[in-house]
Amino acid sequence: MAEALQLETLSLSAARTAVVEGRVSAAALAAEHYERIATVDPQINSYLALSRERAMAQAERVDTAAKTGESLGPLAGVPIGIKDVLAMRGAPATAGSLILKGYHPPYDATVVAKLEAAGAVLLGKLNCDEFAMGSSNENSAYGPVHNPRALDRVPGGSSGGSAASVAAGLCVASLGTDTGGSIRQPAAFCGVVGVLPTYGRVSRYGLIAFASSLDRVGPFTRSVADAATMLEVLAGPDNLDATSSTQPVANYSAEAAKPVAGLRIGVPEEYFGEGLDPEIRAAIEKVLDDLGAAGCSIHKVSLPHTRYAVPTYYVIATAEASSNLSRFDGVRYGLRAEDANTLAAMFRKSRDEGFGAEVKRRILLGTYALSAGYYDAYYRKAQQVRTLLTRDFLTAFAQVDAIVCPVTPTPAFKLGEKTDDPIQMYLEDIYSVAASLAGICGMSVPCGTTQAGLPIGVQILGKHFDEGTMLRVGTAVEVAQAGR
């Protein structure tokens, strides 16, 4: 028995309801997604591995529970994809790198376990930039992901596969990670919703670390309501992650549905300067008009240190990465170079063969910034500027409830367009890294397309642990778009 569902537009709530009401079995829904992956994904390259056995076993458990009238979780039967930097027992975890080729983690990340406990059917592992380092998904050792909205363009990065798979109807929702923009930017490029939760809101146990003071896990979905549902499942403290927060988890679905009238929206002038694509500027201005019409008051705010966010980020993120990535040495898992006679040679050769150019570049930069004689000039200086950037936000949030700005300066660019110039690629993160450094929550919501048909996203930034207000504004943006 199967009702025909449109996989490309299927919402999380519609998928769950269909399964719960017995109109579609979870097994059939998973099988349909696998069929579509087989047909469509060769052009997109979003999946690195499929976890068919685990998915079908879970789907059967859900279907049995549905038949016997057991209570079903909030994600019952919903097909979900997982970025390949998260551990999922039985499936490979490559982090988009050759150095982890063949590695199968013997445990589940907390977020993976939580999704499955809520009834989700986990379809497989999604392509990404190597160790989540990149803004275009072109740094994956397993080939780039193509943007489903324009196949000659990048999907954004580093969670390119997570955004593309949701946009292309290859899963209903997905998990990504964001260190400097890696959820919000690909969400904007692919025209889906992406949420960066507050630092500490979602457990990172089982995440392959890039920059530990910045790394966060969050969902990609097709609607703000779906993102709220995902966040309710994902959020909360975890015994296995000492950086996870004990702050109470709100009812995000209820928060997201509240009207926005009376909310104060901040517009940071520094995010509308030179280099912003005029079509994106116009789309964001329309969003502000819509929010005004919905009863929000719009206020200019200043985030004066914005222009220092990218250099600050590239010191702190690479310094932490140089430390985190020292664990990849060919001893305990993954690739080991052959023909090395000494331990030192084995380390070097394994890392040389295993890491790609961008990862080496960042390890070198981070090692340099931390090395004797340079620590104060680079690392300590960047940490001080990080304080200033965070104070910028704390000051702004004393006056407004949420901030609205662009996610990216341009729409999705062409594959190969920026690969030769690391600085051009790093400047892609200009509107996303400050929120990463400050630890506040943020999201990208689709707000139209360019004349060429490329998606545009608007960024909504919220106070620390105030995902509720951020989602509320997101819903208002979505409602106004639907009314166009």
Added chain:
Amino acid sequence: MSQAAPPEAAGVSLAEVQHVADLANLELTAQELPRMARDLNAILGHIAELSELDTTNVPPMAQVAEMLGITPATHGESLRVDAVKPSVDRTAVMAEAPETDGRFFKVPKVIER
């Protein structure tokens, strides 16, 4: 001291890049070395903009919670109780190792005799 200026931005030599690569246990080929030196110098030039800012008396921020005043005293202990619990099975862990005798990880010779 807090105003330490970054060293001459365009000044990382090939030898310095090689030294940093050694510190990071990275092997760079003859082709990679000049390219990495070029990229590193370009990025460090961009990072040098940070020296425009006066950060005298600005405390360094290592992570977010400290900025929000979140401490175990105000928000509860986030560390789990230190109790013995079963961990991941050793067989499953060792199965991932490139070379093992089942109990230990095996590596090439460390000490020359």
